[in-house]
């Protein structure tokens with residue numbers, strides 16, 4: 001069988017490898033090198049998968065977890081780790097089961113696949129952009145590039161989403177899918193920063209909170225809550241817990257949602273009040289503005305004072321019990337208004353994509369067009385950070401590659 005794979009990212013590399021175990025494969029990549037996005041994953045170290053059981057894996061999938069059950073159980077993280085480590089790239093597992101090459105070099109992952117493809121005789125066409133997919137009578141029959149037409153029995157679209165377009169993912173697969181009759185769920189940014197209204201975040205930019213309690217409210221309804229590390233930036237907020245939050249709220253109108261930060265998540269109101277009283281006792285003759293250094297990061301102090309309405313030059317022993325309670329409530333619940341998410345191009349991943357309702361979850365084959373397959377980020381699937389997104393690309397790529 002002749003197989004054409006469009007896109008040489010994680011999904012395409014795996015699809016081409018799996019197909020090459022039995023078929024004659026041509027891989028089209030529009031960049032001059034393979035896996036351009038892989039190079040920047042995990043800050044250049046490539047968090048290649050998450051060493052967990054499939055059941056745990058599926059819990060970390062945000063969009064369409066059920067659709068991925070078949071692919072992840074058939075090609076779990078251990079299979080990927082075995083494949084990569086037995087082909088010259090030893091791996092290590094870090095905090096949260098995140099798996100990286102021992103070398104800390106993302107290029108080793110791409111190199112490993114490149115070697116496997118060459119060994120298996122895959123025809124790799126770099127600098128070759130596919131401009132359209134040819135279909136005839138409900139069957140995919142070939143692809144067109146600018147100057148040539150190629151005939152295939154099977155075509156696997158692995159063109160990625162819309163995030164970090166400089167790596168080559170410019171949404172071509174959505175177009176191919178649409179022309180073939182597929183529905184495409186509107187792409188949305190995921191694992192992305194959040195723009196805030198007001199100016200307080202500007203004063204706080206650069207401040208990183210190691211353990212903040214984050215809640216997001218739509219009206220009075222709490223729609224997200226978690227603890228973790230976050231960072232204030234010139235536009236608003238980012239960092240691990242904010243990225244996770246963005247993936248949970250990106251399907252709704254985010255403008256006007258409230259972000260509430262608990263600056264002291266380890267202390268309940270009673271213990272925090274006792275803590276404030278202790279500090280106030282130690283600094284009773286100081287100004288209010290000079291009594292918060294033990295309690296808060298320096299950059300946060302003017303913001304908290306501004307919100308409390310307490311005169312910064314007031315002596316601590318003159319601060320009333322009511323004012324102290326106001327301070328306490330701000331520390332447990334400092335609110336910011338959300339304006340929007342950062343654009344999809346800045347997302348670590350694109351949510352949305354080819355509707356999984358029209359794809360066979362075992363083989364990744366289109367239910368509408370025979371011989372047409374999809375794998376990776378082009379599909380309407382996305383997960384949290386931790387190696388899950390790359391593994392989704394590998395597992396769906398594997399399913400598509402061995403099918404048929």
Ligand SMILES: Cc1cc2nc3c(=O)[nH]c(=O)nc-3n(C[C@H](O)[C@H](O)[C@H](O)COP(=O)(O)OP(=O)(O)OC[C@H]3O[C@@H](n4cnc5c(N)ncnc54)[C@H](O)[C@@H]3O)c2cc1C
Pocket residue numbers: 006007008009010011012028029030031034035036037038040041042043046047048049128129130131158159160161163164167168169170172173347348349375376377378386387388389390391393
């Ligand atoms: C900064 C950053 C860090 C990340 N870190 C991690 C991490 O550590 N762990 C993790 O699990 N996930 C991480 N991700 C997410 C992960 O990179 C993606 O989930 C994964 O790369 C998706 O793989 P893919 O093959 O589906 O798409 P892509 O990697 O986007 O590959 C698509 C390929 O198709 C090619 N292409 C597109 N259109 C055409 C065409 N018409 N003709 C020919 N070729 C075409 C593109 O050039 C590209 O090479 C990160 C993402 C970013 C942006």
